Amino acid sequence: MKRSYASALIPLVMLAGSATAQLTVNTSQSPADLVQNVLLGGGVSVSNITFNGMPANTPNFQAASFNGAGSNVGLSAGVLLATGDCGVAIGPNNNSGATAPDGGVGGGGDNDLAALAGGTVFDAAVLEFDFVPSGGQIAFDFVFASEEYLEYVGAGFNDRFGFFLSGPGINGPYSNNSVNIALVPGTSTPVAIDNVNNLSYPAYYVDNGDGWTEPYYSGAQYIQFDGFTTPITASHEVQCGQTYHIKLAVADAGDPVLDSGVFLEAGAFASPVPVLTLNDVSVPCMTEATVNLGVTGGTEPYDVTWTQNGSTVGTGMSLTVTADGTTTYQVSVTDGCGGAVTGDVQVTTIAPQVTVPATLDIACGDEGALQMNLGPNGSAGLTLTWSANGSVVGNAENINVPPPAQPTWYVASVSDACGGSASDSTLVSSTVPPISITVSPDVIMPCDGTGATISVTGVSGGTGAIGYVWTSNGTQVGNAQDLAVGPEQAQYTVTVTDDCGATATSTVSITAQTYPDIVISTTGNATVACPGQTASASVSGVSGGTGNYTGQVWTDPDGATVTTDNSFTAVVNGDQTYTVTVTDHCGHTGTAQVTLAVEYHTPLAVHLPDAAVCENGSRELIAQATGGAGGYTYAWSGFPDVDSAVTVSPTEPETYFVTVTDACGITASDNALVTIEHPVSTIVAESIGYDDFAFSTNSLPGAVQYAWEFGDGHTSTDARPQHAYSEMQVTTVTVHTWTANGCPATDTIVLTPGAQLFFPNAFTPDGDGINDFFGATGLNLDEFEMLIFNRWGEQIAAITGPGAVWDGRVNGTRAPDGVYVYSFRAAGNRLQEIKGTGHVTLLGDLGAAE
Numbered sequence: 001m002k003r004s005y006a007s008a009l010i011p012l013v014m015l016a017g018s019a020t021a022q023l024t025v026n027t028s029q030s031p032a033d034l035v036q037n038v039l040l041g042g043g044v045s046v047s048n049i050t051f052n053g054m055p056a057n058t059p060n061f062q063a064a065s066f067n068g069a070g071s072n073v074g075l076s077a078g079v080l081l082a083t084g085d086c087g088v089a090i091g092p093n094n095n096s097g098a099t100a101p102d103g104g105v106g107g108g109g110d111n112d113l114a115a116l117a118g119g120t121v122f123d124a125a126v127l128e129f130d131f132v133p134s135g136g137q138i139a140f141d142f143v144f145a146s147e148e149y150l151e152y153v154g155a156g157f158n159d160r161f162g163f164f165l166s167g168p169g170i171n172g173p174y175s176n177n178s179v180n181i182a183l184v185p186g187t188s189t190p191v192a193i194d195n196v197n198n199l200s201y202p203a204y205y206v207d208n209g210d211g212w213t214e215p216y217y218s219g220a221q222y223i224q225f226d227g228f229t230t231p232i233t234a235s236h237e238v239q240c241g242q243t244y245h246i247k248l249a250v251a252d253a254g255d256p257v258l259d260s261g262v263f264l265e266a267g268a269f270a271s272p273v274p275v276l277t278l279n280d281v282s283v284p285c286m287t288e289a290t291v292n293l294g295v296t297g298g299t300e301p302y303d304v305t306w307t308q309n310g311s312t313v314g315t316g317m318s319l320t321v322t323a324d325g326t327t328t329y330q331v332s333v334t335d336g337c338g339g340a341v342t343g344d345v346q347v348t349t350i351a352p353q354v355t356v357p358a359t360l361d362i363a364c365g366d367e368g369a370l371q372m373n374l375g376p377n378g379s380a381g382l383t384l385t386w387s388a389n390g391s392v393v394g395n396a397e398n399i400n401v402p403p404p405a406q407p408t409w410y411v412a413s414v415s416d417a418c419g420g421s422a423s424d425s426t427l428v429s430s431t432v433p434p435i436s437i438t439v440s441p442d443v444i445m446p447c448d449g450t451g452a453t454i455s456v457t458g459v460s461g462g463t464g465a466i467g468y469v470w471t472s473n474g475t476q477v478g479n480a481q482d483l484a485v486g487p488e489q490a491q492y493t494v495t496v497t498d499d500c501g502a503t504a505t506s507t508v509s510i511t512a513q514t515y516p517d518i519v520i521s522t523t524g525n526a527t528v529a530c531p532g533q534t535a536s537a538s539v540s541g542v543s544g545g546t547g548n549y550t551g552q553v554w555t556d557p558d559g560a561t562v563t564t565d566n567s568f569t570a571v572v573n574g575d576q577t578y579t580v581t582v583t584d585h586c587g588h589t590g591t592a593q594v595t596l597a598v599e600y601h602t603p604l605a606v607h608l609p610d611a612a613v614c615e616n617g618s619r620e621l622i623a624q625a626t627g628g629a630g631g632y633t634y635a636w637s638g639f640p641d642v643d644s645a646v647t648v649s650p651t652e653p654e655t656y657f658v659t660v661t662d663a664c665g666i667t668a669s670d671n672a673l674v675t676i677e678h679p680v681s682t683i684v685a686e687s688i689g690y691d692d693f694a695f696s697t698n699s700l701p702g703a704v705q706y707a708w709e710f711g712d713g714h715t716s717t718d719a720r721p722q723h724a725y726s727e728m729q730v731t732t733v734t735v736h737t738w739t740a741n742g743c744p745a746t747d748t749i750v751l752t753p754g755a756q757l758f759f760p761n762a763f764t765p766d767g768d769g770i771n772d773f774f775g776a777t778g779l780n781l782d783e784f785e786m787l788i789f790n791r792w793g794e795q796i797a798a799i800t801g802p803g804a805v806w807d808g809r810v811n812g813t814r815a816p817d818g819v820y821v822y823s824f825r826a827a828g829n830r831l832q833e834i835k836g837t838g839h840v841t842l843l844g845d846l847g848a849a850e
Contacts, residue, residue, distance in 0.1 A: 021069075021070030021071065021220065021221045022070050022071060022090065022091055022220040022221060023066060023067070023068055023070065023071035023073060023089060023090050023091055023223050024066065024067045024070070024090070025064045025065075025066050025080060025086050025087050025089060025090055026064055026065045026066070027059055027060070027061050027063070027064040027085075027086055027087070028059060029059060029064075029065060030056055030057050030058055030059050030060075031049065031051040031056035031059075031060060031063045031127055032049040032051075032055075032056040032057055034063055034064075034065060034079045034127075035049050035056070035079075035127070035129055035269075036049075038065050038077075038078060038079050038266050038267075039078070039079050039140075039264055039266065039267075039268070039269045040267070040269050040270070041140075041267040041268055041269055041270025042270050042271070042273060043133060043134040043135050043270050043271035043272060043273050043339065044131050044132070044133055044134070044138070044269060044270055044271050045131065045132050046129045046130065046131045047129065047130045047131075048128075048129055048130045049127075049128070049129040050127075050128045050129070051063060051125075051126065051127055051128075052107070052108075052124065052125070052126050053126065056127070056129075060125075061085045061086060061087070062081065062082055062083070062084070062085070062086065062105065062107075062123075062125040063079065063080070063081055063082075063086065063125060063127060064079070064080045064082075064086035064087075065077070065078070065079060065080070065266075066078060066079070066080045066086075066089070066263065068263070070221060071091065071221050071222070071223055072206070072208070072221055072222055072223065073143055073145070073223050073228065073263055074143050074206070074228075074230060074231045075141065075143055075231055075263050075265045075266075076265075076266070077265075077266040078263055078264045078265045078266040078268070079127075079263075079264040079266070080261055080262070080263050080264075081125040081127060081161075081248060081249075081250050081261060081262050081264070082125060082250065082259055082260070082261035082262075083104075083105065083122070083123040083124070083125060083159065083250060083251055083252045083256075083259045083260050083261065084099060084100040084101065084104065084105055084123060084259040085100035085101065085105075086261065087100060088100040088224055088259050088261075089145070089223050089224055089225060089261055090223070090224060091216075091219070091220050091221065091222045091223045091224055092216060092217060092218055092219050092220050092221075092222050092224070093208055093209045093210075093211055093216040093217060093222050093223065093224050093225070093226065094211060094217050094218070094224075095211045095224065095793075096147075096151075096210055096211025096212055096226070096793070096821065097147060097211065097257065097258050097791055097792060097793060098147050098211070098224050098225075098258070098259060099147070099256075099257040099258055099259050100259060103256065103257065104122060104123050104252065104255075104256025104257055105122075105123040105256070106123070106256070107122065107123045107124060107125075108122075108124060109121040109122060109124050109251055110124040110126055110249050110251055111175060112162060112164050112174045112175055112178070112180075112247065112249065113160045113161070113162060113249055113250075113251045113253075115173075115174065116160045116162055116180065116190055116192070117158055117159075117160040117192075117251075117253040119156075119253060119254065120253075120254075121160060121251035121252060121253050122251060122252040122253075122255065122256035123251060123252045123256050123259075124249060124250070124251035125249065125250050125251070126247060126248070126249040127247075127248045127249070128245065128246065128247045128248070129245075129246065130243055130244065130245050131243075131244055131245075131246065131269075132241060132242065132243055132244070133238045133239075133240055133241075133242075133244065133271035134240055134241070134271050134273060134337055134338065134339050135238075135240055135271035135272045135273060135298055135299060135335075135337055135339060136237060136238060136239070136240055136271075136272075136298075136299045136337065137235060137236070137237055137238060137271060137272060138165070138235065138236055138238050138244070138246075138269070138270075138271055139233055139234065139235035139236075139268070139270065139271075139272075140233070140234055140235075140264060140265060140268035140269040140270070141231045141232065141233050141234075141264075141265040141268045142163075142182070142231070142232060142234060142262055142263060142264050142265065143228055143229055143230070143231055143232070143262070143263040144161055144182075144191055144192075144196075144228060144229045144232075144250075144260070144261075144262050144263075145208075145223065145225035145227070145228030145229070145260065145261050145262075145263065146159050146193055146225055146226070146227060146228070146258070146259075146260035146261075147224070147225055147226055147258040147259055147260065148193050148226075148258050148260065149193060149197065149207075149208075149225070149226040149227025149228075150197060150198060150207070150210075150226065150227055151210070151226075151819060151839075152193070152254075152258070153193055153194055153197045153199075154194055156253075156254050158192055158193050158194045158253050158254070159192075159193055159250070159251065159252050159253045159254075159258075159260035160190075160192055160250070160251060160253050161182060161191070161192075161249060161250035161251070161260070161262045162174075162180040162182050162190065162247075162249055163180060163181045163182045163234050163246060163247070163248055163249075164176075164178040164179070164180055164181075164246065164247040164249070165178055165179055165181050165236050165244060165245075165246050166178035166179075166244065166245045166246075167238065167239075167242060167243060167244030167245060168238075168239050168242045168243075168244070169237075169238070169239055170236075170244075175247075176245060178245070178247065179236070181234045181235065181236045182232075182234050183234070184196060184201050184204065184232075185204070185232060185233070189201075191204075191229060191232065193260075196229055197227070203230075204229050204230050204232060205227065205228075205229060205230070206227065206228050206229065206230060207227055208222055208223065208225060208226055208227050208228060209222065209226060210226055211226060212821075212837055225259075225260070225261065231265070238271070240271070240299055240336070240337030240338070240339075241337060241338070248262070248264065250262045257792070272298065273298050273335070273339040273341060274295050274296070274298030274302065274333050274335045274339055274340075274341045275295070275296050275298075275341070276293065276294065276295060276331070276333060276341055276342075276343040277293070277294030277295070277296070278291070278293060278294070278331070278343050278344070278345040279291075279292075279345070280345055280346045280347070280348065281345070281346075281347050281348075282323075282347075282348045282349070282350050283323045283347075283349065283350060284323070284349065284350050284377045284381075285323065285324070285349040285350070285381060285416045285417055285418035285420060286322060286323065286324060286349075286381065286417060286418065287322070287323055288320055288321070288322055288323075289320070289321055289322075289323045289347045290318055290319070290320045291318060291319045291320075291321075291329065291345050291347065292317065292318045293317045293318060293319075293331060293333075295317075295333055298333075298335035298336075298337065298339045298341075299335045299336040299337045299339070300335065300336055301335075301336055302317075302333050302334070302335055302336075303333070303334045303335075304316055304317060304331065304332070304333050305331070305332050306319045306329055306330070306331050307329070307330045307331075307332075308327065308328070308329050308330070313329065319331075321347055323347055323348070323349045323418075324349065324418055325348070325349055325418050325419065326346060326347070326348040326349070327346070327347050327348075328344055328345070328346050329344070329345050329346075329347065330342060330343070330344055331343050331344075331345065349416075349418045349420060350377070350420075351420040351421075351422060352374075352375075352377075352382055352414045352415065352416050352420050352421060352422045353374060353375030353377070353414075353422055354372050354373065354374055354375070354412050354413070354414045354422045354423065354424050355372075355373045355375075355424050356370065356371070356372060356373065356410075356412045356424045356425065356426045357426050358426060358427065359426060359427045359428075359429070360401075360410075360426055360427070360428045360429075361428075361429055361430070361431045362401075362402070362403040362404075362428065362429070362430050362431065363403070363430075363431050363433065364403060364430060364431065364432050364433060364463070364500055366403065367400045367401065367402055367403075368400065368401050368402075368403065368428060369398060369399075369400050370386065370398065370399050370400075370401060370410055370412070370426065370428075371397065371398045372384065372397045372398070372412045372414070374397070374414065381416055381417060382414045382415065382416055383395075383414065383415045383416075384396065384397055384412075384413075384414055385412075385413040385414075386399050386410060386411070386412055386413075387410070387411045387413070388401075388408055388409065388410045388411070388428075389408065393410070401428060403430030404428055404429065404430055405430070407427055407428065407429040408427070408428050408429075409425050409426070409427055409428075410425065410426050410427075410428055411423055411424075411425045412424050412425070412426075432500050432501065432502045433461055433462070433463060433500065433502060434461050434502060434504075435459065435460070435461040435462035435496065435498050435502040435503065435504045436459075436460045436461055436504050437456055437458065437459050437460075437494070437496050437504045437506055438456070438457050438458040438506075439454070439455065439456055439457060439494060439506045439507075439508050440453075440454040440455050440457060440508055441508075442508055442509040442510070442511065443485075443508070443509070443510045443511070444511055444512075444513045445487050445489070445510055445511065445512055445513060446513045447512070447513065447586055449487045449513075450486075450487055451484065451485060451486045451487055452484075452485055452510070453482055453483070453484050453485070454482070454483050454485060454492060454508045455481055455482040455483070456468060456481050456482075456494055456496065456506075459496060459504075461502070462496075462498035462499075462500075462502055462504075463498050463499050463500040463502070464498055464499025464500070465498070465499055466496055466497070466498055467479075467496070467497045468480060468481055468494060468495075468496055469494065469495045469497075470483045470492055470493070470494050471492070471493050471494075471495075472490055472491065472492050472493070473490075473491075477492070485510055487510075488510065489510055489511055489512050490509075490510050491507055491508075491509045491510075492507065492508050492509075492510070493505060493506070493507045494506055494507075494508070515544065515545055515546060515586070515588060516543075516544040516545070517544050517545075517590060518542065518543070518544040518545040518549075518582055518584065518588055518589060518590025519542070519543050519544045519590060519592075520539060520541075520542050520580060520582055520590055520591065520592035521539070521540045521541040521542070521543075521592070522537060522538065522539055522540060522580065522592050522594050523536070523537055523538045523540055523567075523594075524537075524594065525594055525595045525596070525597065526572075526594070526595075526596050526597075527596075527597045527598070527599045528572045528596075528597075528598055528599065529598075529599050529629070530598065530599075530664070531572070531573045531574065531598050532571065532572075532573060533571075533572055534569055534570065534571050534572065535569070535570065535572050535596045536567060536568065536569040536570075537554075537567060537568060537578060537594040537596065538566055538567035539552065539566050539567070539580055539582075539592075542582050542590070544588075544590060545582075545584035545586070545588045545590065546584045546585055546586050546588065547584070548584055548585040549582055549583065549584050549585075550583050550584065550585050551564075551581075551582070551583040552564060552566070552580065552581070552582050552583075553580070553581050554568055554578055554579070554580050555578065555579050555580075555581070556576070556578055557576055557577055557578070562578065570596060572596045572597065572598060573598070574597075574598060575595060575596075575597040575598065576595070576596050576597075577593050577594070577595045578593065578594050578595075578596070579591055579592070579593050580592050580593075580594070599629075601627060601628050601629050601662075601664075602626070602627035602628075603627050603628070604625070604626075604627045604628030604660070604662050604666045604667070604668045605625070605626050605627050605668050606623050606624065606625045606626075606658060606659075606660040606668045606669065606670045607623070607624045607626070607670060608621060608622075608623045608624075608656070608658055608670040608671060608672040609672060610672050610673045610674070610675070611672060611674050611675075612674065612675045612676070612677040612741050613648075613649070613650065613674060613675075613676060613677065613741065614676075614677055614741060614742060614743040615676055615677075615678070615743075616651075617649070617742075617743075618647055618648060618649035619647070619648065619674075619741075620645050620646070620647050620648075621645065621646055621647075621648055621656060621672055621674070622644055622645045623644045623645070623658045623660065623670065624644070625644070625660045625662075625668070627662075628662030628663075628664065628666050628668075629662045629663040629664040629666070630662060630663055631662055631663030632644075632660050632661070632662055633660070633661050634658055634659070634660050635658070635659045635660075635661075636656070636657070636658050637656070637657040637658075638656075648674055650674050650676070651676075652676065653673060653674065653675045653676065654673075654674055655671050655672065655673050655674075656671060656672050656674065657669065657670075657671045658670060658671070677701065677739060677741055677743045678743075679699065679700065679701060679703070679737070679738075679739050679743045679744065679745040680699070680700050680745055681697045681698070681699040681700075681703055681735060681737040681745040681746070681747050682697060682698045682699075682747050683695065683696075683697055683733060683735055683747045683748070683749045684696045684697060684698060685733065685749055685751060687754060687830045688722065689724070689754075690753070690754040690755075690756060690830070691724060691725040691726070691728040691753065691754065692722065692723070692724045692725075693722065693723055693724075693725075693751065694720065694721075694722045695708065695720065695721050695722070695723065695733070695735075696719070696720045697719075697735060697737060697747070699737055699739075699745065701739050701740075702739065702740075703719070703737035703738060703739055703745070704738065704739060704740050705717075705737065705738040706718065706719055706735060706736070706737055707735065707736040707737075708721055708733070708734070708735050709733065709734040709735075710723050710725075710731070710733055711731035711732045711733055711734075711751075712725060712726075712731060725751075725753075728751070728753045729753065730750060730751070730752050730753075731750070731751045732748055732749070732750050732751075733748065733749050733750075733751060734746065734747070734748045735747055735748075752780070752829065753779065753780060753829070754779075754780060754828070754829050754830035754831060755778065755779055755780040755781050755782070755827075755828025755829045755830060755831040756778060756779040756780070756828075756831075757776055757777075757778045757781065757826050757828075757831070757834075758776065758777045758778070759776055759777070759824075759838055759840070760774065760777075760840070761838075761839065761840055761841065762840060762841040762842075762843055763808065763840065763842065763843070764842075764843045764844035765807055765808030765809075765814070765842070765844065766844040772807070772808075773805035773806065773807055773808075774805060774806045774808070774840055774842075775799060775803070775804055775805030775806060776802075776824065776826065778802060778803075778826070778828065779828075780828050780829040780831075781802040781826060781827070781828040781831075782802070782827055782828045782829070783802070783825070783826060783827040783828070783833070784800070784801055784802045784803075784804065784824070784825070784826045785798075785799070785800050785824065785825045785826075786798070786799050786800075786804070786806075786822055786823070786824040786825075787822060787823050787824075788806055788820055788821070788822045788840075789820065789821045789822070789823075790815075790818075790820060790821075791818060791819065791820075791821075793821075796810045796815065796820075797810065802828075808842055815842055816842075817841075817842055817843055817844070818841070818842060819839050819840070819841050820839070820840050820841075820842060821837065821838070821839055822837065822838055822839075822840060823835070823836070823837045824836055824837075824838075
């Protein structure tokens with residue numbers, strides 16, 4: 001069948017670090033020891049162990065134990081059978097065609113594996129033995145791995161393995177009427193390279209690299225084989241106590257190179273025995289308890305015996321007993337194949353339960369009720385006791401108790417006939433009914449007040465007669481409901497007591513009346529433009545105090561009285577603060593201040609910045625005055641009768657002068673240098689892809705406006721545009737720039753295309769002039785080297801230089817059809833040196849061309 005291939009761009013491979021964990025392999029044990037000491041699990045006895053048809057008492061490098069805990073093989077330990085030296089499995093995967101020893105073992109095949117493969121097999125590793133199962137099934141887990149993955153899937157190198165089981169009840173197509181139990185789960189399909197891979201049953205396949213690729217190439221935790229299966233279970237029904245034979249075999253198919261192996265899990269070759277399910281039981285004292293037995297695995301029917309302290313107490317799948325304390329019972333189960341298992345179960349009594357409320361509060365003159373909460377089993381079969389202060393006070397579930405003089409602990413205790421007991425306690429206390437009072441509101445005493453009467457205005461709660469005690473500063477001042485007090489500021493406390501000793505307390509305060517501050521409103525501060533001018537101030541309103549004002553006076557900064565009138569006028573030569581004071585009839589005073597000031601001006605200044613003009617151009621100069629008293633006038637040297645702006649047209653650098661005068665006659669001056677601007681711009685082009693560029697300019701002075709022409713009809717006004725060329729040729733790029741002053745500049749550059757590199761993935765050197773050579777297809781390459789290897793890793797050709805090719809010959813003789821590996825190094829225009837590897841397929845008959 002003729003296959004078609006597409007060319008592909010070879011990517012640059014990134015390398016990754018390696019881990020420290022690794023598969024370990026040990027070939028020191030004989031195959032017989034590996035079966036007895038490593039492979040076997042429970043429920044199986046073996047005999048007549050052979051390896052490759054010979055006694056299995058001598059170590060062989062095709063059979064080994066392994067520890068996979070530090071690797072990605074998927075099994076923690078077990079037995080490895082391989083078509084070569086088992087050490088070939090140790091990682092990392094740094095060989096695309098690992099074979100040990102080189103060229104294969106030179107061993108023979110196996111008829112059953114040949115039947116599976118549909119052709120000749122080589123270097124077989126065949127482990128066989130007889131076994132007797134104790135259960136109705138045999139099962140074990142395995143992983144199949146091979147160097148033939150994935151390159152030779154479907155290519156006739158379908159390395160095979162099988163687990164061939166024969167014996168009573170089995171009639172299969174293989175030797176000794178055996179069947180192959182190494183199958184894809186849930187199917188009758190044998191596990192093999194062509195059957196389990198990335199396309200067929202991919203859920204059971206693990207890709208492990210190709211001997212070239214990271215992280216598998218340097219990660220020691222990866223095994224050497226290019227691919228392997230997930231752990232799969234091989235199983236088959238058997239008859240317990242009967243003798244069966246199994247052959248575990250693996251071999252190369254098609255040729256004796258690129259090894260394969262099968263990993264068998266340690267302790268997994270087993271026949272299941274019965275498994276018991278028992279749950280402990282708890283019931284109330286002296287009641288019946290039923291223990292139920294669950295059995296899984298093994299072979300029915302099950303023979304069940306229950307014992308207690310060596311005596312048989314029952315048979316069958318359940319046991320019913322009377323609970324008295326804690327008792328342990330033993331159960332033994334024997335299945336139909338003689339597999340036996342034992343277990344223990346405990347029957348315990350549920351301890352008595354009792355709870356009581358944490359506290360009980362009894363009102364004065366009442367009785368309180370105490371009640372036990374005995375849980376779901378009630379009081380049946382229980383002895384009940386209430387005690388307080390060490391003495392028994394009752395034997396019923398519920399009792400009544402009087403209010404105690406002091407808080408007292410009551411203990412509830414229960415016990416049963418099985419010796420179980422429980423207790424709980426509650427704190428009993430007595431509550432006196434509360435009493436509360438209301439009193440007169442606090443008194444605010446005016447300044448001319450003479451006194452007041454305060455009272456307890458209401459009493460709620462309490463028992464019997466009520467007594468009153470008034471105190472102030474710790475001294476009793478009265479014992480009646482009402483109390484007469486003077487105008488002095490003070491706090492009075494009243495305590496009310498009833499016949500049960502309940503008390504209530506409250507306070508009444510006598511405080512002096514407060515008045516709002518006197519607030520004076522004025523016409524406010526006044527400012528004159530210049531020293532020597534006059535200003536006035538007046539009182540415009542007064543509030544606060546008692547409202548009855550008896551005096552008003554203005555004073556100057558030295559405290560001298562200016563006037564007692566409502567307003568005044570003064571000459572202002574600097575900042576001066578005047579104070580007005582108002583007094584009410586109680587002597588409360590308030591003040592306000594007015595400041596008469598000369599207006600402050602920031603220093604007069606004028607700013608005239610330097611500027612630039614284009615050649616043969618002109619521009620406007622603008623003087624900016626700040627500070628001073630305003631009302632500015634401007635005087636320019638050489639420019640009569642102008643204001644703040646003039647237009648200049650210098651032909652060489654020139655300095656211009658200006659003087660500004662404010663309304664107060666203060667002056668300030670500045671000057672500006674006007675220069676001639678000659679802008680220059682240079683294009684900077686940066687490659688951001690084979691035909692993609694980022695552009696910018698180096699402009700002096702800096703540019704603020706841009707016009708780009710990319711040579712392919714496209715333009716841009718960005719300062720830093722990016723542009724992608726389609727099928728780029730040699731191209732001229734132009735930029736026009738303008739400075740902030742509008743002065744122009746222009747620059748151009750020439751761009752050339754970048755280098756590219758492609759490889760075909762097949763060629764047919766048959767001399768027909770079509771696809772006769774293999775090499776790189778490139779553009780603008782400066783350097784190129786390539787080495788070519790056969791499937792055994794031998795270098796067979798080397799080519800150097802852009803355009804160099806391989807004609808499919810080795811030392812003048814055609815190379816066989818097949819897949820070849822190559823490595824390369826290349827560099828070119830805007831392409832830094834790259835290295836890589838790939839595969840190419842040689843097709844076609846060269847016989848006519850030799």
